[in-house]
Amino acid sequence: MAKNKPLVGAAVIGQSGGPSAVINASAYGVIKTALESECITKVYGAHHGIVGILNDQLMIMDEEDPKELERLLHTPSSALGSCRYKIADPEADDTDYKRILEIFQKYNIRYFFYNGGNDSMDTCNKVNRYMQKVGYECRVIGVPKTIDNDLFGTDHCPGFASAAKYIATSFMEVSRDSKVYDKGMITIVECMGRHAGWLTAAAVLASEKGDGPDLIYLPEVDFSMEDFLDDVIRVYNGQGSCLVAVSEGIHYADGTFVSEAQTSGTDGFGHAQLGGLAARLAGIVKAATGAKVRGIELSLLQRCAAHCASKTDVEEAFNSGKVAVESAVAGETGKMVGFRCERKNGYVCHYELFDLEKVANYEKKVPLEWITSDNAFVTPAFVDYCTPLIEGETTPEFEDGLPRFAKLKKVFAK
Numbered sequence: 001m002a003k004n005k006p007l008v009g010a011a012v013i014g015q016s017g018g019p020s021a022v023i024n025a026s027a028y029g030v031i032k033t034a035l036e037s038e039c040i041t042k043v044y045g046a047h048h049g050i051v052g053i054l055n056d057q058l059m060i061m062d063e064e065d066p067k068e069l070e071r072l073l074h075t076p077s078s079a080l081g082s083c084r085y086k087i088a089d090p091e092a093d094d095t096d097y098k099r100i101l102e103i104f105q106k107y108n109i110r111y112f113f114y115n116g117g118n119d120s121m122d123t124c125n126k127v128n129r130y131m132q133k134v135g136y137e138c139r140v141i142g143v144p145k146t147i148d149n150d151l152f153g154t155d156h157c158p159g160f161a162s163a164a165k166y167i168a169t170s171f172m173e174v175s176r177d178s179k180v181y182d183k184g185m186i187t188i189v190e191c192m193g194r195h196a197g198w199l200t201a202a203a204v205l206a207s208e209k210g211d212g213p214d215l216i217y218l219p220e221v222d223f224s225m226e227d228f229l230d231d232v233i234r235v236y237n238g239q240g241s242c243l244v245a246v247s248e249g250i251h252y253a254d255g256t257f258v259s260e261a262q263t264s265g266t267d268g269f270g271h272a273q274l275g276g277l278a279a280r281l282a283g284i285v286k287a288a289t290g291a292k293v294r295g296i297e298l299s300l301l302q303r304c305a306a307h308c309a310s311k312t313d314v315e316e317a318f319n320s321g322k323v324a325v326e327s328a329v330a331g332e333t334g335k336m337v338g339f340r341c342e343r344k345n346g347y348v349c350h351y352e353l354f355d356l357e358k359v360a361n362y363e364k365k366v367p368l369e370w371i372t373s374d375n376a377f378v379t380p381a382f383v384d385y386c387t388p389l390i391e392g393e394t395t396p397e398f399e400d401g402l403p404r405f406a407k408l409k410k411v412f413a414k
Contacts, residue, residue, distance in 0.1 A: 007137060008039045009110025011325070012058060014046030015078040015145075016085075016116035016123065020159030021166075021306045022317035023115060023145045024072035024079045024406065029321020030113045030143060031061050031069060037329055040111060044413060048081035049114070050123055053103050054096060058413045071406035073314060074396035076306035079406055082116075087123050090130040097130040104131075104138060107413065111139050111328050115321070117146030117157070118363065121336055125356035128334040139328040142336035142356055143321050147303045149198035152362035153354040154338030158317035159303070161389035164202035165313075166305040167191055168390065170298065171206035171213055175243055178294070184240035186232060186285055186293045190278035192302060194249040195219055196365045199302065201378045202386055203245035214242050219249035220365050221375045223258055228281075229288050231376050236291060248277050307403060311392025316349055323351045347388035 011034045013027055027045075034043045043061040046052035059080065061069070072079055090097045103109070114124045121142045128140035144151050149160035171189065178187040191200040197218025206212030214235045217223060235242040250258050259277040282295030320337045327335065335353040342348040370382045397404040 006039055007110050007139065007329075007331075008041060009108045010042035010044060011040045011111035011113065012044040012046055012053065012107075012109050013080070013113040013115060013143075014049040014052060015080045015082050016049040016114060016120040017082060017145070018117070018147070018303060019077040019082060020145055020147050020303050021076045021162040021309045022158050022313050023077070024075045025314050025317035026115050026143050026145060026158055026321040027080060028069060028072040029318040030115070030325055031072075031321075033322045033325040034111070035062065037325060039329060040325075042107070044107065044109070045080040047410070047412070049083040049085065049116070049120075050087060050100075051083040051085050052081065054099050056103055056106075058103075058107065059408070060411045060413055063411045064408055068406050068408060071397065071404065073318065074306055074309070074394055074403070075405040076304040079408060084119075086119065087126055090126055090133070094130065097127070100127060101131070101134060101136055104136065110137060111325070113141050113143055113321070113324050113328070115143040115145050117144070117148065118151060118360070120145070121151065121356055122360040124336070125334070125360045128356060139331070139333040140356075141324040141328045141332065142359065143324045144336060144338060145317075147199060148193055148196050150196040150363045150365065151336075151338070152359050152364050154336075155341040155349075156339060156389055158313060158320055160198060161313035162305065162309040163192075163199055163302045164205070164386060165310045165390040166302050166308045167199055167202045167298065168205035168212070169308055170302075171203045171243070171245065172209060172211040174296065175206065175211040175213075178243055179241050184236060184291065186236055186242045186244070186282075186289065186291050188244045188246060188278045188281050188285065188293070188295045189213070190246055190248055190295070190297045192298070193219060193247040195363055197247045197249075198366055200245050200247040201366055201370070201382050204378050204383060205386060205390065208383055212243070213245040214239075215376045216245045216378055217247060217250050217376065218366055218371060218378070219247045219251060220368060221371060222253040223250040225258075225284070227375070229285065231374075232285055233289060236289065244281075246277060246281065250277070306394075306396065309394045310390045311394050312389055314394055315392075319351060327353055343384065343388060347391075
């Protein structure tokens with residue numbers, strides 16, 4: 001496709017997968033930039049992602065109050081509505097793609113932006129392939145989002161830093177609470193992360209301030225219950241308390257999840273829904289030690305904590321949406337916006353495009369050299385990597401002492 005070829009038509013943005021504190025900042029970056037673009041005639045928001053396109057449920061962003069759209073910068077979760085819908089390979093079943101093409105033609109949609117994680121980038125890639133195959137010119141750009149921080153290629157992902165900041169802050173607070181009594185306590189905190197332990201590792205930032213976990217367990221390495229109990233008992237006997245960070249996806253050497261809730265079901269992409277790990281480990285530790293033990297599952301709190309968002313994260317999330325539109329208008333398609341970062345002489349983030357073919361369905365994990373040899377903590381290299389990402393405080397709007405989030409009118413196209 002020729003670069004810089006003017007392409008006049010409408011744009012649509014959809015959101016998919018688990019929400020984050022800054023996913024709407026990315027959406028605002030797309031929407032605002034698209035509304036200001038001369039060659040984009042209309043801007044739509046897909047209600048519940050690709051499902052909204054299939055169901056012909058498109059919201060007209062042109063009719064939203066600009067002030068409400070601006071509030072998306074500090075509004076958590078997915079304002080347009082999310083979904084977990086796994087689209088088939090177009091070569092195997094093109095039913096959904098024919099419907100998507102029908103909707104695109106109906107509204108003259110020539111720009112498709114999809115805001116999500118691994119599976120969303122896979123959807124982007126498939127839609128782009130199909131549109132090229134049938135000869136319908138539509139520029140497709142992925143806008144990254146995942147608190148799991150596991151998208152291939154990019155230095156990090158929008159949403160991760162704010163969740164990491166919340167986790168580190170929570171550990172600092174819980175650490176103080178867990179050590180207040182005359183009798184010691186063992187506290188086990190479960191963080192999200194099925195196969196990648198980035199979020200759990202972020203708890204080390206609290207340890208850097210003297211109020212963090214004593215032990216950290218990630219899914220990048222096999223988990224041993226025997227070693228875990230030895231570690232906890234050693235720390236507890238040595239200092240009278242123990243604070244532990246565990247990833248929901250820790251697993252034994254045979255690959256089975258430690259979480260007792262592993263068979264509770266799967267999400268729309270076929271991933272096991274995990275949870276209950278902290279409670280299970282707390283029960284095992286209590287039986288082994290007789291100590292007072294508390295299990296805490298952060299669950300959804302870590303991904304919707306806009307009140308604790310990183311200013312750096314909000315700005316990068318917005319810019320990733322902005323760059324997506326600018327790149328598409330310039331002629332790019334089949335790409336995802338990502339980050340290349342410098343940390344040696346201060347933190348600098350550069351925005352680059354990565355091929356969706358390479359990004360889709362590949363998971364980036366915490367480097368093994370960033371995990372200590374006993375598999376129970378992380379090294380200073382992770383601290384150096386993560387610290388710049390969580391810096392800066394946001395200034396959200398408040399009303400009656402509570403956050404004032406965006407309230408979209410959601411006017412649907414007909």
